[in-house]
Amino acid sequence: MMHGACTMIDICDLKTYYSAGFLHRTEVRAVDGVSFGIEKGETLGLVGESGCGKTTLGRSVIRLIEPTGGRVVFDGTDVTALSRKDLRRFRRRMQMIFQDAYTSLNPRMRVSESIAEPLRIHRIEDRAGIDRRVRDLIEAVGLNEEHLNRRPYELSGGQNQRVVLARVLALEPEFIVADEPTAGLDVSVQAQILTLFRDIWREYHTTCLYISHDLGVVRAMSDRVAVMLKGRIVEIGQVADVLDHPCHPYTRLLVAAPVDDKEFSCPVSAGAPAMVEVRPGHWVEATAR
Amino acid sequence: MPGRSVSFYISLGVVFVYCAVALFAPAIAPFDPFAISGSPLAPPDAAHILGTNDLAQDIFSRLVWGTRATLILGFLGAAISVALGTFGGIVSGYYGGRVDEAIMRFLDVMMTIPSFPLLLILTIFFRPGIYMTAVLMGFLGGLQGVRIIRSQVLSLAVADFVVGTKALGAGDGYIMARHILPNVLPLVGVKFIFSAQHFMVVGIGLGFLGMGDPAVVDWGQMIQRATQNGGIILGLWWWLIPPGLAVTFLSLALAWFGYAFEDRINPRLQVMRV
Amino acid sequence: MTTEEPLLEVRGLTVGFPTVDGLVKAANTVDLEIRPGETLALLGETGSGKTVLGMAILRLLQPNTRIEGEILYRGRNLLSLSEGEMQKIRGREIAVVLQNTGTSLNPVLRVGDQIAEAVTLHRGLRGGDAEAAAVTLLDRVRIFDPARMAREYPHRFSGGMRERALIALALACEPSFLIADEPTRGLDAVTKREILDLFSEINPGRSVLFITHDIEAAATLAVRVAVMYAGEIVEIGPVDAVLSSPVHPYTRGLLASLPERGMRPIPGSSPSLITLPPGCRFSPRCTRAVGRCKKEHPELVEVGPDHDARCMYYD
Numbered sequence: 001m002m003h004g005a006c007t008m009i010d011i012c013d014l015k016t017y018y019s020a021g022f023l024h025r026t027e028v029r030a031v032d033g034v035s036f037g038i039e040k041g042e043t044l045g046l047v048g049e050s051g052c053g054k055t056t057l058g059r060s061v062i063r064l065i066e067p068t069g070g071r072v073v074f075d076g077t078d079v080t081a082l083s084r085k086d087l088r089r090f091r092r093r094m095q096m097i098f099q100d101a102y103t104s105l106n107p108r109m110r111v112s113e114s115i116a117e118p119l120r121i122h123r124i125e126d127r128a129g130i131d132r133r134v135r136d137l138i139e140a141v142g143l144n145e146e147h148l149n150r151r152p153y154e155l156s157g158g159q160n161q162r163v164v165l166a167r168v169l170a171l172e173p174e175f176i177v178a179d180e181p182t183a184g185l186d187v188s189v190q191a192q193i194l195t196l197f198r199d200i201w202r203e204y205h206t207t208c209l210y211i212s213h214d215l216g217v218v219r220a221m222s223d224r225v226a227v228m229l230k231g232r233i234v235e236i237g238q239v240a241d242v243l244d245h246p247c248h249p250y251t252r253l254l255v256a257a258p259v260d261d262k263e264f265s266c267p268v269s270a271g272a273p274a275m276v277e278v279r280p281g282h283w284v285e286a287t288a289r
Numbered sequence: 290m291p292g293r294s295v296s297f298y299i300s301l302g303v304v305f306v307y308c309a310v311a312l313f314a315p316a317i318a319p320f321d322p323f324a325i326s327g328s329p330l331a332p333p334d335a336a337h338i339l340g341t342n343d344l345a346q347d348i349f350s351r352l353v354w355g356t357r358a359t360l361i362l363g364f365l366g367a368a369i370s371v372a373l374g375t376f377g378g379i380v381s382g383y384y385g386g387r388v389d390e391a392i393m394r395f396l397d398v399m400m401t402i403p404s405f406p407l408l409l410i411l412t413i414f415f416r417p418g419i420y421m422t423a424v425l426m427g428f429l430g431g432l433q434g435v436r437i438i439r440s441q442v443l444s445l446a447v448a449d450f451v452v453g454t455k456a457l458g459a460g461d462g463y464i465m466a467r468h469i470l471p472n473v474l475p476l477v478g479v480k481f482i483f484s485a486q487h488f489m490v491v492g493i494g495l496g497f498l499g500m501g502d503p504a505v506v507d508w509g510q511m512i513q514r515a516t517q518n519g520g521i522i523l524g525l526w527w528w529l530i531p532p533g534l535a536v537t538f539l540s541l542a543l544a545w546f547g548y549a550f551e552d553r554i555n556p557r558l559q560v561m562r563v
Numbered sequence: 564m565t566t567e568e569p570l571l572e573v574r575g576l577t578v579g580f581p582t583v584d585g586l587v588k589a590a591n592t593v594d595l596e597i598r599p600g601e602t603l604a605l606l607g608e609t610g611s612g613k614t615v616l617g618m619a620i621l622r623l624l625q626p627n628t629r630i631e632g633e634i635l636y637r638g639r640n641l642l643s644l645s646e647g648e649m650q651k652i653r654g655r656e657i658a659v660v661l662q663n664t665g666t667s668l669n670p671v672l673r674v675g676d677q678i679a680e681a682v683t684l685h686r687g688l689r690g691g692d693a694e695a696a697a698v699t700l701l702d703r704v705r706i707f708d709p710a711r712m713a714r715e716y717p718h719r720f721s722g723g724m725r726e727r728a729l730i731a732l733a734l735a736c737e738p739s740f741l742i743a744d745e746p747t748r749g750l751d752a753v754t755k756r757e758i759l760d761l762f763s764e765i766n767p768g769r770s771v772l773f774i775t776h777d778i779e780a781a782a783t784l785a786v787r788v789a790v791m792y793a794g795e796i797v798e799i800g801p802v803d804a805v806l807s808s809p810v811h812p813y814t815r816g817l818l819a820s821l822p823e824r825g826m827r828p829i830p831g832s833s834p835s836l837i838t839l840p841p842g843c844r845f846s847p848r849c850t851r852a853v854g855r856c857k858k859e860h861p862e863l864v865e866v867g868p869d870h871d872a873r874c875m876y877y878d
Binding site: 048049050051156157158183186187188189190191192194195213214215216217219220221253254255256 | 609721751752753778816817819821822
């Protein structure tokens with residue numbers, strides 16, 4: 001509904017529900033009917049408060065969590081329809097980076113093993129080829145060969161996140177879901193990691209879903225941004241449009257926009273909530289009257 | 290802590306000595322443990338350094354050969370027990386859901402049956418040899434091990450590095466072998482040592498109750514023979530005390546080794562933060 | 564402005580932790596003063612020594628820690644007080660808002676009871692009076708329906724609400740000096756802003772040491788800001804001066820690292836606190852470092868009104 005010709009990821013009415021509470025009686029709608037697309041080489045930022053469902057959405061898109069309903073079409077392939085076996089082979093095209101680099105690495109594996117692992121799983125190279133690739137990758141992420149023999153607890157948070165990136169890049173994925181990859185890092189380390197991500201993604205034309213609650217980071221990293229509230233996307237568009245001229249009341253709260261800004265008020269819908277295009281490519285969920 | 294380190298090496302040394310004795314029993318024992326080697330109930334002398342029993346068998350030779358039986362019961366039993374416990378625990382904790390539910394309910398049923406009496410009944414009926422006894426003990430012990438390993442695996446199964454490896458396209462078998470197993474190995478090691486200690490004592494208990502394998506010598510049967518044939522009443526200390534002390538030292542050494550080993554791996558467990 | 568007698572004065576504070584690998588020099592000859600009614604932000608990254616400084620003031624560091632120097636509170640040296648005297652000061656005179664780590668509230672006690680406990684301990688109120696005081700405190704930190712929420716357990720509170728409860732706990736006996744350790748860590752943008760608003764609301768006239776790695780939060784709340792790097796203060800001064808025209812290369816680098824200010828990273832990483840570089844501690848990463856920077860250790864020198872920096876270029 002809101003993307004151009006070279007769409008990489010097309011998400012249509014994606015739903016992920018959990019059962020929770022006493023005797024699993026309560027249904028939690030973590031992702032409640034989400035639709036958007038991401039173009040090839042584009043980074044879409046996803047913002048929202050903690051508990052709004054952004055992590056679940058990120059994991060559902062690449063089927064690390066099985067969605068309850070809806071479709072995810074990746075470069076023409078319906079990911080949600082793939083068999084378990086086909087999905088495993090497909091996974092090398094889409095990868096995930098987690099918030100805590102330290103827990104994303106097996107504490108008992110050396111850095112070299114962690115980086116080589118994806119190549120071994122998919123039997124991409126022979127032994128000598130793997131060694132060479134591992135060396136190339138460790139340098140590509142700004143570390144060097146002496147780090148290869150270390151284990152995660154011997155490295156800093158920033159260094160571990162570089163190792164995670166090298167491990168993910170080993171498969172040359174076309175799509176990466178990054179879930180707050182710098183949330184636990186210091187500002188100066190965050191800047192190092194984010195510039196590295198940005199340079200590498202540009203070089204490889206990687207498509208990316210970048211999840212964060214930090215608006216500054218999202219602004220620096222994304223082309224477009226989607227705002228999530230209680231399992232739904234309430235506003236989506238170019239970063240400058242959404243963050244500088246927010247329409248939805250929640251987005252305005254998020255960016256601390258003046259409340260009485262009449263110029264961009266949220267469209268009102270008579271019936272069910274629907275997305276309205278307030279400007280080219282800038283969609284807002286109309287609030288109920 | 291240097292003290293811990295000392296107890297680690299001393300206890301390890303003691304266990305090694307026992308293993309060596311078991312391994313080289315034919316070379317160390319001066320007599321055939323079943324043969325009549327002199328006069329019955331003789332006190333220690335130069336030929337029979339621990340005297341003889343009522344059947345005129347050399348007690349030192351029997352003690353040496355008995356080490357073999359006791360260690361086989363302990364270590365084989367422990368190996369089977371941790372293998373079963375680790376496999377069951379990993380499968381149950383990793384897959385969760387219905388698989389976990391089925392395994393747990395089966396265990397609930399098994400847990401209601403006290404394992405030592407069950408073991409007694411099984412040995413009475415089947416009169417198993419020493420190896421079969423070890424397998425039986427290992428099986429019953431392994432059921433308890435499943436729960437312990439499972440509780441660790443439950444948290445590992447949702448750790449980011451496991452989810453991340455799944456995202457790389459790895460299969461379940463690969464993840465369990467390469468990611469889950471190495472992270473529970475320290476715990477498995479500790480469990481192995483304490484199980485071995487436990488099974489040795491249980492094995493001796495079985496021998497003492499007359500359920501031992503008559504084809505082999507073990508310390509339990511030695512103690513049983515000594516008590517039932519007047520060893521205590523006649524005050525024949527060389528008949529009763531040596532197997533008793535042998536059990537005590539081995540059991541203590543294994544317990545020490547277990548605690549020291551636990552201490553050694555603990556910092557690593559903390560480092561893992563999972 | 565500087566003529567006013569400071570409420571708390573830290574003089575030459577040096578803190579070291581002995582470890583198997585060597586002595587970790589967590590803080591080195593730190594001089595700092597907090598004036599009555601002001602909020603001072605202590606800005607630094609992981610391992611800069613900012614939390615250690617806060618804990619040293621409250622004397623809550625491990626017993627084997629090596630501490631030198633003086634911490635004068637209303638003229639009394641806290642480091643020479645007995646543990647009994649220190650207990651009277653903790654909570655009553657100097658209170659702390661602990662880092663919200665999920666374990667800072669006891670999970671098996673009702674939130675109201677935990678606050679009432681602090682009230683009983685310090686103000687001597689009992690039973691119903693203490694409970695009423697707890698509800699009043701929860702109301703003051705803007706918790707909706709405080710009477711009901713006081714009866715809830717911590718797991719029913721969201722991250723932002725837990726932070727508010729921790730603040731209520733610290734306010735239990737109206738301390739004249741508040742130490743807040745990373746109160747905005749892990750909160751999303753909206754909640755963070757609410758907590759910062761709350762801070763400026765509850766603290767008129769109170770001195771606050773605001774320990775944070777969040778530059779935006781420091782800019783919102785503080786009157787003055789001290790920037791720490793590798794265990795020492797590298798720049799201290801009025802918040803406007805330090806954050807809009809920083810002098811020390813580290814402060815400049817830190818600000819330039821912000822996504823909003825261009826996201827230009829500082830090369831390299833913070834030094835190990837066991838083997839610190841000779842000379843200026845920032846020199847290995849500093850683009851302006853000259854030979855002298857690697858040899859001589861710079862002192863804090865005045866670079867503007869009430870504004871000091873530790874850099875050779877201003878010596």
